[in-house]
Amino acid sequence: MLARRLPGLLPALSFEEAVEATSIWSVAGRLNPGQGLLPSRPFRAPHHTISVAGLVGGGSPLRPGEISLAHRGVLFMDELPEYGHAALEALRQPLEDGEITLVRAKDRATMPARFMLLGAMNPCPCGHASDPEPDRCICTVPAKESYRRRISGPILDRFDLHIEVGPLRTKDFLGLPQGESSAVIRERVERARQVQRRRFARHPGLHCNAQLTGPALRKLVDASEAARARLARFIDEKNLSARAHDRILKLARTIADLEARDRVEEKDVDGAVQLRCLDRPVRGGPGTGRLTSLQLARNAALNRAPGASPGAILREGT
Ligand SMILES: [Zn+2]
Structure with a gap:
């Protein structure tokens, strides 16, 4: 849904x-x-x-x-x-x-x-790793890792966003405020796309951030020194690929565009990192720890049918 x-x-x-x-x-x-x-x-x-x-x-x-x-x-x-x-x-x-x-x-x-x-x-083979009651998940860490590995690294690398969508009980669902309508969000997306079209006006074939790759990405994204340093630190700490670096930078650019800011700042990098939960290692065995639910996932849940799949990964493409 x-x-x-x-x-x-x-x-x-x-x-x-x-x-x-x-x-x-x-x-x-x-x-x-x-x-x-x-x-x-x-x-x-x-x-x-x-x-x-x-x-x-x-x-x-x-x-x-x-x-x-x-x-x-x-x-x-x-x-x-x-x-x-x-x-x-x-x-x-x-x-x-x-x-x-x-x-x-x-x-x-x-x-x-x-x-x-x-x-x-699902977040794990039994499907309960994100439940509010952590004891419900019966999966071991190796079982969770093996489940994740069914999506190969090269395929996972091609996704821009990984968002955890936690389970939602009916009483929580009914108590949530009405979310924004699709039409309102679409207007915001249209405005960000206009900014991107202006940015790429002198670059034939480019019209949105999703198309940026490699050298063009690093040249055309105006990011502060602090933002670049923060991103480099995260990539080194998590031992991530150059492709993941570019995906996060591109995502940070889009976050800044949605807020109509010309320059990518540290908070945009932080926001982009939060939208890539699969960059973080699997944690916890049965009954312990789970990935932190993300605010965006919570917002997304406003429009989600109870019982829908709890995890979503997304690739920009159009
Ligand atoms: Zn499980």
Whole structure:
């Protein structure tokens, strides 16, 4: 339920984006007779038993997979560790390139696949590691680590945000104040995107922070010395990759954009680190310790159905 709200928070489809997405749906034979352009960003939620061809495309003749049907929209993978290893690994290249090249016998086709990937997983095999009563989780630390390892490092590295969404009892749920509407949040996102478009006006092909990589990212993100030093310290302490460094810097840039500030400060780095809970090691055995619930996760829970998956990881893509 929470995942399905995501397309409503993203900027409206531009005409060009709508044409691209509709073309793919047309090639896949998914449009109803007489249907015009797709009216909103696609939301796709394939089951974890999906084949590699179903996910990335394939068959004869070649057909687009779910990642292309989700082009310019959201691909939601619930119970992420349950997807086949081959299917998860097949996402690596399209997540980097925004397209997939399919080769089958004599056929070869390159299809667009620029989507926001949203995954959900339990915090541990028994699913209770985030419960307010810590004794409910019966998992050992090795069992928790093994569960996390079902998502390979390279795939995990490609997610910008990891947010823990704790369980919510009905009485808490009913007592929470009404959250912001999707329309209000979307306005804030649109304003941040405008700032980003102005920033990248002289850089063809760039229009939002999600597209920044490597040298361009470090050059175009204006961060204070203190913010850069704080980030470097965190990366060293946690022994994280250069890719994780860039993801956190990019996220800090987006946090500053949402608050209409030109320069990334230490508090933006702190905020970005808080939105990446899987960078922290697994803690606690049965009945001990759990990851701290995050304020954002709490806010997100306002729109969450009781019983939905407690963890969510998110990749910027559109
Ligand atoms: Zn557990």
